[in-house]
Amino acid sequence: MARIIVITSGKGGVGKTTTAAALAMGLAQRGSRTAVIDFDVGLRNLDLIMGCERRVVYDFVNVINHEANLNQALIRDKRCDNLYVLPASQTRDKDALTKEGVGRVLDELSQGFDFIVCDSPAGIEHGATMAMYYADDAVVVTNPEVSSVRDSDRMLGILASKSRRAESNEEPIREFLLLTRYDATRVDNGEMLSVKDVQDILSLNLLGVIPESKAVLNASNAGVPVILDRESDAGLAYGDAVGRYLGEDLPHRFVNAEKKGFFSRLFGG
Amino acid sequence: MGLLDYFRSSQPKGSANVAKERLQILVAHDRAERHRPSYLPNLQREILEVIRKYVDVDMNAVSVNYEQEETHEVLELNIVLPDTVRNRA
Ligand SMILES: Nc1ncnc2c1ncn2[C@@H]1O[C@H](COP(=O)(O)OP(=O)(O)OP(=O)(O)O)[C@@H](O)[C@H]1O
Ligand SMILES: [Mg+2]
Numbered sequence: 001m002a003r004i005i006v007i008t009s010g011k012g013g014v015g016k017t018t019t020a021a022a023l024a025m026g027l028a029q030r031g032s033r034t035a036v037i038d039f040d041v042g043l044r045n046l047d048l049i050m051g052c053e054r055r056v057v058y059d060f061v062n063v064i065n066h067e068a069n070l071n072q073a074l075i076r077d078k079r080c081d082n083l084y085v086l087p088a089s090q091t092r093d094k095d096a097l098t099k100e101g102v103g104r105v106l107d108e109l110s111q112g113f114d115f116i117v118c119d120s121p122a123g124i125e126h127g128a129t130m131a132m133y134y135a136d137d138a139v140v141v142t143n144p145e146v147s148s149v150r151d152s153d154r155m156l157g158i159l160a161s162k163s164r165r166a167e168s169n170e171e172p173i174r175e176f177l178l179l180t181r182y183d184a185t186r187v188d189n190g191e192m193l194s195v196k197d198v199q200d201i202l203s204l205n206l207l208g209v210i211p212e213s214k215a216v217l218n219a220s221n222a223g224v225p226v227i228l229d230r231e232s233d234a235g236l237a238y239g240d241a242v243g244r245y246l247g248e249d250l251p252h253r254f255v256n257a258e259k260k261g262f263f264s265r266l267f268g269g
Numbered sequence: 270m271g272l273l274d275y276f277r278s279s280q281p282k283g284s285a286n287v288a289k290e291r292l293q294i295l296v297a298h299d300r301a302e303r304h305r306p307s308y309l310p311n312l313q314r315e316i317l318e319v320i321r322k323y324v325d326v327d328m329n330a331v332s333v334n335y336e337q338e339e340t341h342e343v344l345e346l347n348i349v350l351p352d353t354v355r356n357r358a
Pocket of ligand 2: 017045
């Protein structure tokens with residue numbers, strides 16, 4: 001049986017797809033058979049971030065509609081044998097994701113995989129609720145910014161009331177906070193909410209803090225999940241987040257700004 | 270960062286604390302909304318109907334407030350009777 005992880009946020013553009021690609025790759029590299037699914041019907045992006053856009057033949061909706069089977073639609077990652085991508089459909093209407101259809105595909109995937117990572121679309125509408133419905137774990141991707149934190153809190157309310165686990169009175173979804181696009185210097189200057197500020201409000205299990213990083217755009221330009229960039233701060237931070245998810249107790253790096261000495265501050269270093 | 274900035278940075282901090290305060294209020298409000306039982310509107314309407322059998326009150330004379338405290342929930346009913354009631358009695 002696979003563990004189903006939803007990458008969710010409420011607010012758009014906070015880094016869900018970046019995170020889904022990184023976590024899926026990280027889990028696969030550590031030896032777990034992992035599938036990552038794009039739930040963003042109509043706006044598929046995950047295949048681009050994963051660098052497999054030219055290999056898409058069938059998609060998630062084709063499988064739900066019995067127009068293709070899973071083996072035809074799953075794309076095996078060229079860098080990591082344990083990793084498969086199930087792309088979203090580009091054109092169809094969003095109601096193509098039915099609760100039954102999604103459930104059936106996840107069930108079938110569960111037979112052969114250890115982890116299924118679901119990349120949620122933005123919002124709290126149909127696509128987002130389908131992505132989180134069957135989840136065992138939720139990674140709530142949040143930027144240190146008021147509307148993102150607020151939407152994350154609303155998403156927590158939905159996870160706690162509208163998921164399969166909630167409806168069947170099972171143990172609730174495990175919720176993790178991933179704070180992304182964090183700029184420690186701006187936090188130090190009092191211009192940006194700190195990890196602690198966000199945690200005072202959301203108080204979740206902190207999976208990681210991903211710094212604002214040029215490496216993320218470089219990675220998406222190249223179609224390489226940023227976790228593969230071991231030189232980069234964001235890549236290392238995602239690597240740590242995967243370790244924590246798997247139970248490792250790791251200190252949070254990149255949370256503090258590099259301290260400038262008194263003299264470099266004095267003379268504008 | 271120049272000399273002036275260095276001394277300036279020891280002054281009250283930037284906008285993050287304002288953001289946090291606003292968020293705390295907003296999120297508390299959102300959560301209260303979320304936890305309101307769904308029967309509240311019906312409860313309010315039925316109470317109003319009962320009262321209107323006896324007293325000629327306004328449609329918005331009854332307000333129902335729901336609050337979650339640490340260990341219990343408080344359901345607060347507020348009924349405003351018109352002045353004439355007292356005179357009639
Ligand atoms: N840590 C980061 N540092 C810098 N840029 C980032 C970081 N994380 C994400 N971004 C950038 O933010 C943008 C949005 O990222 P992404 O597509 O992952 O967000 P999303 O939550 O999936 O968006 P949507 O809600 O539209 O699906 C991208 O341009 C990405 O490169
Ligand atoms: Mg996305």
